[in-house]
Amino acid sequence: MAQKGHGRVTDREYRARRLIHARRADVEPFIAMDVLSAARKLEAQGRSIVHMEIGEPSFPAPQAARDAAAEALKGGLIGYTEALGLPALRSRIARHYRDVYGLDISPARIAVTTGSSGGFLLAFLTLFNPGDRVGIASPGYPPYRTFLTALGLEPVEIDLDAESRWALDADAIEKTHSKTPLAGLLIASPANPTGTIITPEALKGLCATCDALGIRLVSDEIYHGLTYGAEAETALRFDGRAVVVNSFSKYWCMTGWRIGWLVVPEELERPVERLAQNLFISAPKLSQVAAIAALDAKEELENVRAVYARNRARLLNELPKAGMDSFLPADGAFYLYADVGRFTNDSVAFARAMLEEGGVAATPGLDFDRGNGNRFLRFSFAGSESESVEAISRIANWLSRR
Numbered sequence: 001m002a003q004k005g006h007g008r009v010t011d012r013e014y015r016a017r018r019l020i021h022a023r024r025a026d027v028e029p030f031i032a033m034d035v036l037s038a039a040r041k042l043e044a045q046g047r048s049i050v051h052m053e054i055g056e057p058s059f060p061a062p063q064a065a066r067d068a069a070a071e072a073l074k075g076g077l078i079g080y081t082e083a084l085g086l087p088a089l090r091s092r093i094a095r096h097y098r099d100v101y102g103l104d105i106s107p108a109r110i111a112v113t114t115g116s117s118g119g120f121l122l123a124f125l126t127l128f129n130p131g132d133r134v135g136i137a138s139p140g141y142p143p144y145r146t147f148l149t150a151l152g153l154e155p156v157e158i159d160l161d162a163e164s165r166w167a168l169d170a171d172a173i174e175k176t177h178s179k180t181p182l183a184g185l186l187i188a189s190p191a192n193p194t195g196t197i198i199t200p201e202a203l204k205g206l207c208a209t210c211d212a213l214g215i216r217l218v219s220d221e222i223y224h225g226l227t228y229g230a231e232a233e234t235a236l237r238f239d240g241r242a243v244v245v246n247s248f249s250k251y252w253c254m255t256g257w258r259i260g261w262l263v264v265p266e267e268l269e270r271p272v273e274r275l276a277q278n279l280f281i282s283a284p285k286l287s288q289v290a291a292i293a294a295l296d297a298k299e300e301l302e303n304v305r306a307v308y309a310r311n312r313a314r315l316l317n318e319l320p321k322a323g324m325d326s327f328l329p330a331d332g333a334f335y336l337y338a339d340v341g342r343f344t345n346d347s348v349a350f351a352r353a354m355l356e357e358g359g360v361a362a363t364p365g366l367d368f369d370r371g372n373g374n375r376f377l378r379f380s381f382a383g384s385e386s387e388s389v390e391a392i393s394r395i396a397n398w399l400s401r402r
């Protein structure tokens with residue numbers, strides 16, 4: 001058998017080696033997806049389950065987006081686009097920054113990506129070298145850790161608590177950086193799983209601190225638009241060199257279309273373009289065409305947001321009556337992060353019991369926080385109003401029987 005690596009290996013050793021995956025693939029499972037598959041199994045046995053585990057809008061993409069895609073399909077050829085996206089979409093996204101934030105962003109700084117997930121890959125590859133440390137909040141969106149470790153970067157978790165509204169601030173960054181110097185910081189506002197918005201003042205402070213310490217800021221703004229009081233501010237207001245990650249998945253209800261974007265500083269336009277050309281060639285054209293139309297569908301999408309707002313209000317009012325009363329009100333996104341410490345010290349077992357006995361699926365906090373997540377559950381309220389009514393009644397019923 002052929003010579004492999006530095007030494008001679010037998011056929012058997014070679015076959016054994018080929019069965020071993022790279023360390024990079026040794027990532028943790030996304031527990032929310034495991035809960036979903038357990039819920040689906042119960043449904044296949046005829047059980048009725050209310051889904052509050054997955055962070056996905058229960059509404060379709062706006063009608064105008066679906067019409068635009070249907071029209072494009074009639075035209076036949078759906079080919080590649082420019083690596084950074086259709087010029088019309090990049091211009092329309094630039095206009096979105098003018099309309100929503102009053103900011104003048106050149107379309108050249110917009111890179112259209114395959115969801116924000118594709119955006120993270122491009123951003124991290126462009127900004128960081130192997131071994132670099134990147135600060136992330138804990139609790140936080142689980143794939144942040146995974147992306148970083150899979151790329152040979154080191155996630156540095158910054159522990160947050162309910163007392164500080166689960167919000168990152170400049171102090172926490174300075175403290176972390178003085179112990180473990182960071183090359184980058186990834187923030188999300190509104191955040192998953194807590195729904196917390198970083199106030200404009202705190203965001204300004206964070207941006208100034210990152211600038212002073214030479215830390216590259218990446219801001220995940222995927223839940224912008226989904227707010228229930230004050231709007232979320234973009235990091236671009238305070239830091240023109242921040243990299244912003246966004247997506248059509250949440251506000252625009254287009255998860256399966258896999259379409260998102262980055263805003264990068266001018267000096268990164270070409271490096272991002274080179275990587276995008278090689279890694280993706282382009283984002284899906286059909287989705288880009290649909291996204292242009294989606295950006296004009298404000299009225300329809302505001303109606304969707306109103307449903308989430310009513311679901312949120314219902315949970316805030318009714319869950320405490322059912323006995324689950326320890327959570328912050330969620331400034332944005334569509335999640336409640338509830339402390340269930342008075343019931344359990346094992347959120348995975350608690351979620352399993354709630355699913356099997358109560359018929360409600362929620363995600364154990366361990367997905368988002370390996371330290372304290374054993375006391376928390378995340379409830380998504382992106383479902384329909386009738387689902388949220390049913391969920392509350394089932395939870396109340398189940399808790400009263402425990």
Ligand SMILES: Cc1ncc(COP(=O)(O)O)c(C=O)c1O
Nearest residue numbers: 055115116117141192222247249
């Ligand atoms: C905070 C956050 N960022 C990014 C994503 C990924 O979204 P997508 O790749 O669909 O744009 C999600 C999905 O749940 C999320 O919650």
